[in-house]
Amino acid sequence: MKCVVIGSGSWGTALAQVLCDNKVHVTLWGKNKNEVEDVELHHQNSRFFPGVVLHPNLHATTDLTIVKDADVIVLSVPTIAVEEMCRKIDTLLEKSVIIVNTAKGFHPETNERMSEVIRHAMTHLSSVVSLIGPSHAEEVVLRMLTTICAVSQNKEDAICIQKLFSNDYLRVYRGHDEIGSEIGVALKNAIAVASGVLSGVGYGDNTKAALITRGLTEMIRYGVAMGGKQETFMGLTGIGDLIVTCTSKHSRNFQAGYEIGIHNSADYFWKNNKKTVEGVRTAKVVHEVAQKRGIEMPIINEIYKVLYEGKKPKDSAQELMLRDLKEEM
Ligand SMILES: NC(=O)C1=CN([C@@H]2O[C@H](COP(=O)(O)OP(=O)(O)OC[C@H]3O[C@@H](n4cnc5c(N)ncnc54)[C@H](OP(=O)(O)O)[C@@H]3O)[C@@H](O)[C@H]2O)C=CC1
Ligand SMILES: O=C(CO)COP(=O)(O)O
The missing domain is CATH 3.40.50.720 (NAD(P)-binding Rossmann-like Domain)
Incomplete structure (x- = not known):
């Protein structure tokens, strides 16, 4: 071979x-x-x-x-x-x-x-x-x-x-499940950027647990709408990759988000980044597709606004907290 x-x-x-x-x-x-x-x-x-x-x-x-x-x-x-x-x-x-x-x-x-x-x-x-x-x-x-x-x-x-x-x-x-797996590993990068942003802003472990859990809900919602299987998101290409990327010091997506959070703006990242940060492009693709297809993706929408519309991370975090109150799933 x-x-x-x-x-x-x-x-x-x-x-x-x-x-x-x-x-x-x-x-x-x-x-x-x-x-x-x-x-x-x-x-x-x-x-x-x-x-x-x-x-x-x-x-x-x-x-x-x-x-x-x-x-x-x-x-x-x-x-x-x-x-x-x-x-x-x-x-x-x-x-x-x-x-x-x-x-x-x-x-x-x-x-x-x-x-x-x-x-x-x-x-x-x-x-x-x-x-x-x-x-x-x-x-x-x-x-x-x-x-x-x-x-x-x-x-x-x-x-x-x-x-x-x-x-x-x-x-x-x-x-x-090619669809579910490939969507899982792509989307977790965008959620990991958000995880870094929240840490950079100064929020703690409760916030990270909330982000991972609600981020997984968005991954499932999007993946199932595109033809993936819900159970795939409970495996290595779903929750597994989401956990490691949202929590690891090695993650470039997390690191990029962290800098954005510290500066309370994505400007510094856009001017200086030279690393492979896949979640940034994924956030754009998923935001656009979700808008067209009417898939509810509040975290992805906010990270898109921080990255591409100059929204301040702290304002995005507040927007997510103060949305209409919901059932959990
Ligand atoms: N790093 C990791 O831990 C993991 C990464 N991945 C995924 O693997 C993929 C590759 O990333 P990774 O190895 O981390 O990225 P790196 O930034 O570490 O390396 C990318 C390599 O690809 C080269 N490259 C860039 N553009 C081109 C091109 N147009 N033609 C040929 N070569 C090119 C780069 O060369 P140069 O810099 O000279 O342009 C560099 O050698 C990504 O999608 C990532 O999400 C998946 C799992 C783990
Ligand atoms: O995909 C990865 C780990 O599973 C690598 O993550 P980063 O691209 O964020 O470094």
Whole structure:
């Protein structure tokens, strides 16, 4: 089995190392020459994991033609780059491959989920498996115990990817609700931005518990309206990923929100952010779709207003607290 991991950022590097640990033939592809040389020559990716020594057998390259005879290609680039990467890879392939999607979000223009984007962009495709769940790269690269889910419409390929990645520190479950799972992991990023905002403003643990619980309600409402199964949101790609992203110091979505909360404004974030913060774009997509379809998403609407309409976070928090009083669900 020959694997190529596309994207030498934090998640691509961590996943490529998992495959090395599992003695799978794997090469990491990156567009950034410095990053690739760092991995190939020094066994480190110091931009993302300062001080961490990577597996000695992990090789990296900037030559994309290595995909041509791959059996499995793992895509670990941000959502905005997924379609473009798929089209480039497709022109180089000599046979059909399993694509493992790891990006969490929607296409910025068509609003499609990542599996849909990949299916539309590629012809040399056996199937798409999304490998998603509560998994910060910073912990996986240190081999800390983690669980994720291999989600696919194709049961055989889900099993293949589950076995390929599972080991004594990474336990991979299988799932088949592609819609519910991909919506869960996308939406939790936007809720995590809100969690960071509330912490930055100075609110405490009661507020975070409220945000996670009511955020999950919105994820379910939206996901079920789009065709996902309610029970999926009780699993790793729902509540699991929501908890880790809303509470972890590693989360870039939480960190972005925290800065916005501290400044009581999104201006500083827009001027200075250079990190991958998927929840910001997701908030826009979900806000727009929910408005069109009449899906009630109060937290998403407020985070959208903070990010795109200059609303002050403290005013948004008050708006959420003083809405019409409701039944819980
Ligand atoms: N990090 C994590 O813990 C996890 C991340 N994910 C998801 O994985 C996806 C990838 O994120 P992550 O690895 O964290 O992001 P990073 O920002 O750590 O890395 C992204 C990598 O993709 C590269 N890249 C950016 N744009 C392009 C492009 N147009 N073509 C090719 N390469 C590109 C970047 O290169 P450069 O910087 O040089 O532009 C960088 O090497 C995201 O959707 C994220 O939500 C999922 C689970 C865990
Ligand atoms: O998806 C992730 C953890 O499961 C990574 O979250 P961030 O993108 O917020 O860092």
